Amino acid sequence: MAGNSSTPGQSVSAKIFLVLDAFAGERTVLSMSDIARFTALPTSTVHRLIQDMVTWGGLERTSGGYAIGVRLWEIAARSNRSxxxxxxxxxxxxxxxxxxxxxxxxxxxxxxxxxxxxxxxxxxxxxxxxxxxxxxxxxxxxxxxxxxxxxxxxxxxxxxxxxxxxxxxxxxxxxxxxxxxxxxxxxxxxxxxxxxxxxxxxxxxxxxxxxxxxxxxxxxxxxxxxxxxxxxxxxxxxxxxxxxxxxxxxxxxxxxxxxxxxxxxxx
CATH class of the missing domain: 3.30.450.40 (GAF domain)
Known part of the structure; x- marks a missing residue:
């Protein structure tokens, strides 16, 4: 199991990328169940990843669920192309x-x-x-x-x-x-x-x-x-x-x- 993960073949980083990809397009605020549905990951895994990302600042809690956090925006804004x-x-x-x-x-x-x-x-x-x-x-x-x-x-x-x-x-x-x-x-x-x-x-x-x-x-x-x-x-x-x-x-x-x-x- 990649990265000691409960999902065979997927590393922890790959799962984090799936969570971030759930916010692609016009999706700005998602509930935990929304993220689990978009990623096809177990709810327990999504819950653990979300909590870690909120603590780091990559996601933020909102009244409607979760949104991309300011810290992730800060890092993305440093892209050479943008x-x-x-x-x-x-x-x-x-x-x-x-x-x-x-x-x-x-x-x-x-x-x-x-x-x-x-x-x-x-x-x-x-x-x-x-x-x-x-x-x-x-x-x-x-x-x-x-x-x-x-x-x-x-x-x-x-x-x-x-x-x-x-x-x-x-x-x-x-x-x-x-x-x-x-x-x-x-x-x-x-x-x-x-x-x-x-x-x-x-x-x-x-x-x-x-x-x-x-x-x-x-x-x-x-x-x-x-x-x-x-x-x-x-x-x-x-x-x-x-x-x-x-x-x-x-x-x-x-x-x-x-x-x-x-x-x-x-x-």
Missing amino acids: YGLREAAMPFLQSLWETTKAHVLIAVMDGNDALLIERIAGTRGVPAAGRAGGRLPLHASSSGKVLLAYAGPEIRDAVLASPLARYTTNTHTDPEVLRLELDRIRNDGVATSENELTPGSVSCAAPVFGPPEVGIAAVSLLSSPGARDLKEMKLLVQMAARGLSHTLAGSHAASTISPRLHRQAGS
């Missing part, structure tokens, strides 16, 4: 929000999804958008299309060869249609998604080119159809993405936290 990028991106995201009052998002590719690492929520009347830490499909969101368009050909081929979920009647699920769209995105430098992921929403995204440790990111705007001129949205998001790319190229923003803070303190 910390420097988010820090450099915030002035550009804030400027986009002040101009448009739409949802402003920045995402990176993680596996077969676009992972949102920051979001500034739009004002009322703007359709719902994912939260920071949430995921968007690569083929149906403007952020995902940008990331997929600029990914390596082997990644594009793998995604287009996999089953493509249909979220609305406007979702493109034909691999050849999507392949042509990705070619156009690389040519134009901007992607759109009109009612393809959520009815009553339109978004556009542009690529951010970071240093190797950051890679490609996508800045996007999400609004309601007709609320803003789509050509204007494209122009604004491209300007922000280019400005952020320039900043990342000049500052190497993905360096570790301590040296950055040290330089700022001594400036």
